[in-house]
Amino acid sequence: MAAELCLSSRLIELLGDRLLYGSTTVEINESTFNGSLIALYFVPLGNETVHTNDLRDLYKTVNENEKTLSIIQICYPDTAVDRKCFDGLTNNVPWYSVLYENVEKRIRLRHKYHVENGETLLILNDNRLEKVHTRNGLKLLSCGKSFPWMEFWNEKVCQDALKLFSKEANDTIYGLYFSAHWCPPCKAFIPQLIHAYNSIKNKIKFEIIFISSDRSEQSYNSHALLMPWLSIPYTNTTLRQDLTECFNVRGIPYLVLIDKNGNIITENARAEIIEDPDGLYFPWRKRFVYSLSSRLLPKLQNYPAVVLFIEGDQEEELELAEGVLLPIAQQVARTKTNALYDLLFFIAPDDGTSDTLRHFARLADDAAPLLTLIDIPMARISVMEYGIHITEKSIMNFVRGFFDGTMIFSPIL
Template sequence: MEWKVTLSSKELKDQEEAARINQSVTSLLVHGSRNFVVSSNGNQVPVTELEGKTVGPYFSLCVHRACVDFTPKLLEVYEKLKAREESFEIVQIPLDDDEASFNQSSGSMPWLSLPFKDKKCEKLVRYFKLSTLPTLVIIGQDGKTVHPNVAETVEEHGITAYPFTPEKFAELAEIEKKREESQTLESILVSGDLDFVIGKDGTKIPVSDLVGKTVLLYFSAHWCPPCRAFLPVLTEAYEKIKATDDAFEVIFICSDKDQTAFDDYFAPMPWLALPFGVERKNFLSHEFKVKGIPILVAIGPTGRR
């Protein structure tokens, strides 16, 4: 007869606490008789070789849009750190269901990985209470968790976020605070020769003409049903406000895929727009952490959020 022991929630919590106290790279990555991770060329690399290094377990899904977008940025940081001979390594924690997709994706990456469908992957998801993808955990040289997820920081600051310590995060926060304090409408919208937005007939409106106004940046797209549903609501509010306050403007930031879609969607809008297809759109989406649309970002008369 096989006996199955069920632990109480208190016992499970005690086990988890003990695991965190005794956490090491080995306890995190080794499972059963498997005491290695896998390199991009398929070689087995002993987990013991990672002891004493800063290690980044990277939870990803090769078909997940956010992971697809983030991985090249992480790759750039990784290669720069390797070129500097930093004691840093990434270990991918694959969450894929399709082995062929995983092999194709991991084979093109220079870092290490747990084997496909390794049971440790699921355990680490629970252990780190994974709630979003991508997630890049940082394990310090002592084997303890330094940060539960630096993916957003890597995306925003790149290699300057290394070594991902609390001291580095405090330094970055201070830099960000100073940058926000000096922010103006022109620093947000102007880029090189692009120092204007456009009106209904394609007229170029200098950004300098909007300084001192309250400006809403309207991230939207014609292909997005919630955006189309929201448009008449925003139009009504815009017209009411403009009737009594001319120091107010909306600027449409388009996420459509071609000029025709932009033209058709912008046609009934009574406000201004950033020209379609300009690089500044990507900067604005990143700057204001636009993860979904429609979204409105309010910029006050001083040029600050």
């Protein structure tokens, strides 16, 4: 019962306390999903669905004798956000949907699970609903693979890869490097990666595994010769393709860091190496406070962020700003109670990247210091009232307004 209650509580955090079932609204409780696998089915508004009929057949078949699969549909805003379109996508499906009124939850869910454009079916099955067992459910469905696809779950695929190179559990950090001989940026990145690899290996257990996207074995062999690390054999096409799908690789070169269990440590390690070539901050785990740079701007597309604009760009000024923000960021991390509301913290020095963000957020002037909460996923911004001295107490009061719903926002159009 405790596990069910934990799951129920987390579902309410993520989805709201009520869901749509056909045209009826139902409350979530500890027995709503009754121990079944949970799948999140993301469908863009304004687009015709392609997989709904196949998914409907699967849902009926696997649940014929006992409820083993629960599907929750999330219609996310895309080219159209209208009630008629939403109703057309949800009224006649045999599973649950997140309510139309919960537009913020629908938007945040898409970003939380890194869903790109198009239909996506994710399989989850841990009580915290953090772990994605597979994000390519629709591909497996269209290929006719036998549900519940456990042999294709992300951790299983990762274990299959690591077993090729490691016979026992250890504390090694693995870098999965997706690359190809025909890709010029891949060739340009290899010397940087080799430099970082050699530097990091002197301090920490670190191994890289090359996953090829080459179009021939000859190209694969030529590319692999440039690298001093392990590689998935070219003949193991299935494993190479499964790893590419597991980590949602849509462009190369791509480097992701994982632990021995296949858990992601750092998604875009290539960018980290470019900024930290000697790997001084390896494995680049999530920070409490970031210094804004052009490579970090994409983070703002997925999460709300407290951004403190400062007057200069010197190390001393950055340290002072971090000293004020850090205690707040740490407290927010300790006391966070809702998995849907990750909040990032940035210091924005006086430079071109900061100017780009100011322009995008429609900040009327270049006043500094300036404390803001920029929420690009919801297309809105809040600015702390001018004249209030920026201290730990005033920052905490400002941030508290975000979590309790009292923060006043202006739209970013």
